[in-house]
Amino acid sequence: MEIEEAVSILKNALKPIEETEFCQISEAYGRIAACDIFAPINVPPFAKSAMDGYAVRAADLEGASAETPVILNVTGQLFAGDWQKKAHEEGAIRVMTGSPVPNGFDAVVMQEDTDYGEKKVRIYKSVRVGQNYCALGEDIKKDSLVLKAGTKIGRAHIGLLASLGIAEIEVRRKVKVSIITTGSELLEAGKTLASGKIYSSIAPMLSCAVQSAGQTVTVNQIVKDDEKEIFSAIKIAARKADIIITTGGVSVGKKDYLPEVLNSLAAQKLFSHVNIQPGTPTLASLLTGKLLLSLSGNPYAALVNFDIYFYHAISLLTGCKELSTQKKIAILNTPYEKINKLRRFVRAYFENGFVNLPVENHASSVISNLTECNCYIDLPAGKAFKKGDKVTVWMIKD
Incomplete structure (x- = not known):
């Protein structure tokens, strides 16, 4: 079985988690x-100044220059946080960055x-309509979609x-x-x-990866x-x-008991012995509707197969495509002749x-x-690769 087929089996076997909860945006x-x-509102909720200066009508400043300044009456002054209902009649209003700009200017x-x-x-330079001016709803229009379901929330989303x-989402x-390490x-x-x-x-590596992906570890035992x-x-753990x-x-x-244990638990086998090295014996099962992913005891083999299947699984369970593993096409800079x-x-x-292959020892x-790597090169079987070949890489999440 190819990796892609195994991932497809996961997609058919796993259902998104429906339970939700509310949390403060700070969390x-x-x-x-x-x-x-x-x-729920426009941002900004009123027209405001982007500069310290004077609110004007652009049409009043046509032809303004150092030699022929336009002279306007200053009819008021506004600071950030102030408010003035009075609309434009004539002249200019002194404004500071962030202060409201009354209607008509x-x-x-x-x-x-x-x-x-x-x-x-005295004004020595003309301006165009909208210059140095933040219009009502310039950043966000009221009732516009600002966050899609399934989005992983980052700092910009919180802002x-x-x-x-x-305040709450x-x-x-x-x-x-649950992580169970046997040995x-x-x-x-x-x-x-x-x-x-x-x-x-x-x-410890897998536990950190789970938490980094925004999920939680309920059991971690040897x-x-x-x-x-x-x-x-x-x-x-399944409970x-x-x-x-x-x-x-x-x-x-002789002490590889997992296949027998899974049989005793009446776990439903999804796949095993996928076309991959290292970690060929990796197997996946369903136990009371829960995904049971059984990895190799060799650290690198375990990590590779974890990265392939775990992120696909949580992407499916959470409805967040961003959590899935990212793949890229790259040019090989180092030959791989094996x-x-x-x-x-x-x-x-x-x-x-x-x-690049910055390492020589590829043992599982x-x-x-x-610590010197940030991806896996996905190399098909039966072929040597030379410098300049195009290859697929799977990025390592960290």
Whole structure:
């Protein structure tokens, strides 16, 4: 099975999460908008000055120059926060940046183009209609669509909502993710390293990725290579999560219990042994309607397959296309001469349309060189690649 077919199976198997909740916009960063939002007001809600200067009618300043200034009566003065209902009759009004511009005035002349007059002002330069002037609704028109359902909310969205006076927004409930790391040899960072043990590195990476995507980790635990313990851990995790991720135990070793455990749990198999290296044994199942993604115990293999399937899954569950993995076409700057039997994902660095292989060790157990990489090169099987070839890269989210 190809990756694209596996992703298509996920699309058919997963249904969007319908539950929503309300949160303050100060807490909405990274959340997914649950519904379309329309502007309740115009922004700005009144015509305002973009400069310190004088509100005028552009027609009154025709022909103004240093040699032949136009002289106007100054009929008032407004600061930001002031208000004047009186419409234009004649002359000019002294205005400051952000102050209202009363009806009838259609431009603002910069004070640098005047003599700064208080009662009468000499104006040395003409202006066009709308110059230095922010019209009513110039930024946002009332009732216009300002945020689509399924949008991942960023800082600009929050600023936009605040400018409209919207303090609270309806968002999708966060996707709940449980991470179960299997392996009797594994220890959490901070514990004393005993003989034959190694520190677990996969779970911390995956946990950070889940939270960075705006979702939440409900369970994060290490379980020994014991069939009953793994069974119990997955069963409990499924009660608390929308996605259960396991690492290790998916191959054919004597203590690779995941296939047997999933059978005992009556999990519905979606796919396994996709055409990809590393992480070929990766399998996906449905357990009581929840996605169970079982990854390799090798850190790099686990991370590659997590990046391929997890982001597609949360994109489907939240209705946010932006969460899906981004792919680009790039020019290969470094030859890759090894001919692989399977489609291979190779860690690399993408920049300005070119992709380089900054590392030599591509072993599935190695992660130290990932700090130098920002993408995977998707290399088809049975072919060597030379410098200048076009390749597909999958960007690594961070």
